[in-house]
Amino acid sequence: xxxxxxxQTEISVVEKxxxxxxxxxxxxxxxxxxxxxxxxxxxxxxxxxxxxSFDEQNEISGxxxxxxxxxxxxxxxxxxxxxxxxxxxxxxxLSGLQGNYQLIWGAGTKLIIKP
Amino acid sequence: NAGVTQTPKFQVxxxxxxxxxQCAQDMNHEYMSWYRQDPGMGLRLIHYSVGAGITDQxxxxxxxxxxxxxxEDFPLRLLSAxxxxxxxxxxxxxxxxRAYNExxxxxxxxxxxx
Numbered sequence: 001x002x003x004x005x006x007x008q009t010e011i012s013v014v015e016k017x018x019x020x021x022x023x024x025x026x027x028x029x030x031x032x033x034x035x036x037x038x039x040x041x042x043x044x045x046x047x048x049x050x051x052x053s054f055d056e057q058n059e060i061s062g063x064x065x066x067x068x069x070x071x072x073x074x075x076x077x078x079x080x081x082x083x084x085x086x087x088x089x090x091x092x093x094l095s096g097l098q099g100n101y102q103l104i105w106g107a108g109t110k111l112i113i114k115p
Numbered sequence: 116n117a118g119v120t121q122t123p124k125f126q127v128x129x130x131x132x133x134x135x136x137q138c139a140q141d142m143n144h145e146y147m148s149w150y151r152q153d154p155g156m157g158l159r160l161i162h163y164s165v166g167a168g169i170t171d172q173x174x175x176x177x178x179x180x181x182x183x184x185x186x187e188d189f190p191l192r193l194l195s196a197x198x199x200x201x202x203x204x205x206x207x208x209x210x211x212x213r214a215y216n217e218x219x220x221x222x223x224x225x226x227x228x229x
Contacts, residue, residue: 009155033215045158045205045220091157095215102148102173103214105157 002027002099004092006106013082014114021077021109023092029053032096034068034075035103040088048090051075079111087113117141121206121221128196128228136191136224138206146209146216147189148173149181151202152223158205164189165212196228 003026013019025034036048049059051068059066063080079086092106122137140147148163160173164183178200180192189208193200204224209216 004157037218043203043223045207045218047217047219050215050217093158095213101213101215102160102163103158103218105159107155107157 002029002094002096002104004094004104004106006090006092006109008109009107010110010112012112012114015084016081018078018080019082019111021079021090021092021111023075023077023106025073025075025092025094027073027094027096027098029096029098032094035091035093035095036066036075036077037091037093038088039091039108045091048077082111082113084113084115087111119206119208119219119221121204121224123224124222126224126226128193128226130197130228132196134193134196136193136204136206136226138189138191138221139187140189140206140208140219141187142208142210142219143186144208144210144219145186145212146214147183148207148214148218149179149189149191150205150207151175151200152205153202161191161204163214193226198228200226201228202226 005024032053034051038046065078067076089108089110091108093103119140145166149161150158162181164170206221207218209218
């Protein structure tokens with residue numbers, strides 16, 4: 001079965017610290033997609049990134065970076081020099097053939113950035 | 116371009132009542148879906164549609180019905196509300212007929228069943 005685990009329920013850091021959100025997934029598929037979504041306190045869900053299983057290159061977008069490692073089935077998300085506006089719940093999700101390409105979501109990590 | 120819209124934003128029902136949550140998108144997306152979000156559980160798929168006239172069940176379909184008569188609209192019907200259906204409901208859409216593209220979400224409907 002497919003599964004996404006976000007073991008960190010809540011993380012609290014002081015502004016300007018770097019923080020890494022962990023995501024571990026399980027799948028038997030060879031082709032699959034991994035996602036990160038952000039849910040700020042206002043409640044809407046915002047897409048951040050999608051990676052496919054054949055592209056293990058790390059991705060950087062401003063202060064955000066993602067580390068995809070198939071060897072450890074992980075797709076971790078790092079925020080560098082965190083800001084108060086980064087406070088949100090972050091979800092990792094998986095889409096693969098085994099689940100008819102529907103999204104399987106992790107439970108989310110609540111990130112609190114203190115000023 | 117309104118994106119994905121949902122109505123109502125809040126709703127309180129009594130056990131046994133029925134209601135319809137509305138969802139519409141103006142991006143001509145083929146794929147639409149309904150999720151429920153419960154504390155500590157992430158999002159769970161209720162029903163989805165890959166185009167007008169085509170719907171299918173997700174992970175937690177019991178107690179819900181959907182239909183897709185147009186590309187734009189994808190309403191979710193609660194047949195006989197139960198307290199276990201108290202949740203936040205999100206509608207989403209994406210281009211193509213699969214969920215592995217970027218999903219665009221509506222603002223959500225917070226439903227309380229007493």
